[in-house]
Amino acid sequence: MQSITTRTGLHLPKLGLGTWRMLGEDCTRTLEQALDLGYRHLDTATAYDNEAAVGKALAQTSIPREQIHVTTKVWWDKLEPQAMRQSLDASRKALGDDCLDLFLIHWPGNESAGWSLERSIDTLVALREEGKARQIGVANFNVAQLTRAVVELGAPLSVVQVEYHVLLNQQPVLDFARQHGLALTAYTPLARGQGADTETVQRIAEKHGVLPSQVALAWVLEQEGVAAIPKSNSAVNQQANLDALKLKLDDEDRRAIAALPKDVRIVNPNFAPKWD
Template sequence: MPKLGLGTWRMLGEDCTRIALQALELGYRHLDTATAYDNEAAVGKALAQTDIPREQLHVTTKVWWDKLEPQAMRQSLDASRKALGDDCLDLFLIHWPGNTAQGWSLERSIETLVALREEGKARQIGVANFNVAQLTRAVVEMGAPLSVLQVEYHVLLGQQALLDFTRQRGMVLTAYTPLARGQGAETETVQRIAKKHGVLPSQVALGWVLEQDGVAAIPKSNSAVNQQSNLDALKVKLDDEDRAAIAALRKDVRIVNPDFAPVWD
């Protein structure tokens, strides 16, 4: 999976197709979508229109938390495959854990996820927004071959427990909202580091995420200028002084925290 991908949340219809094609032309090879985004068909049009061979691209989609019963999960994945025009998706994720108070069974959902991989409907499987306890049940107790954990991660939100878990298990942690919706770049520390290296503050914030072992990122950007800027963040070279300064920033700023979120570690 490429280190940098394009997040597509809130991109819809023809605009989404155009933005995705624009990113692919610039050099992106990783597109992230979900049934909840209502844009899988638009991303699928971009995949159909690009000249880039499909085997050079990585496509991730996700099943919403209210579709985690086995049959509903299967129907969701089949609908995603049809919308994306893809018989076998690169990565299929559970978007959010379900509500145990409403009868959600983590075990049934994970068993179904594994079965879908074994049936060849997804090359790799994973989860998003799981906490350590849920990951432990899925990966350690059940032995599920999860490849990816997708969670919010940026310079203002520490995720060390999750990073430790994914690294120990050979999983990739994919950071969504990796720029903290601009808040990371607004800190005096990040701006000072950017000035020191002659780059943009956003590139420092994103570069800090991307330089880490076992970590990928899927920032959302509509404009070609910002998409290129994010690509260029891969070239940012931070030093130990920079990393120490970023480590000293507050790490409790959580942007995405809906009512149905799990108890965070």
């Protein structure tokens, strides 16, 4: 599996498995299946209500734990220092890990309602220094928030996780991540099928003899410093996503994808920050 190495020493497999809306035994079976196929990067969160199911898969697989990267996240309503600590402890217990691989703030809070970015980032850093999380990062932060965390506060963040696919421009965040040595993890990298549905992507897929979804995913995965965590329950689709790592797009393909609209945002809750 190809991987990204960050300035903080994180080795992040390029392709992971997203677990949103996977629950219980079905989640556990799906993850064990993915691990058997070769996945070594699993993404979960307290908000997904499946950390215990992920932990069960980790306990039951024959793959050594140190070979599997697991990311989890704290929800935006648990960003006060004590609440963050309690959330991390609950995640560690559910996942069966004394020290988590990567712990993210899932969404920034609302500063007009009293949330302090500085206090949350300071707590995140302290949890890393205490050995409760090997690496730390954030999700859904805009460039201004990343600048405060990384440049002004000097936080050793490893990852920024954001929605990213062929129909959404994330160049400002990507430029920041590259400049400061962070990996960018793309969630919803297939735009829930919308990317594969475009005539452009379908034409490129026909040219290469592959699935449109593989073209859309390959475009994300080929980019420097970018990982992706598509969700997939079936072994067929999980394998197809793995095979996207082998697909080589050419300059003509990239120009065609660059010409697609880049303003389709799938995930945009009412508590989201002001996007770049």
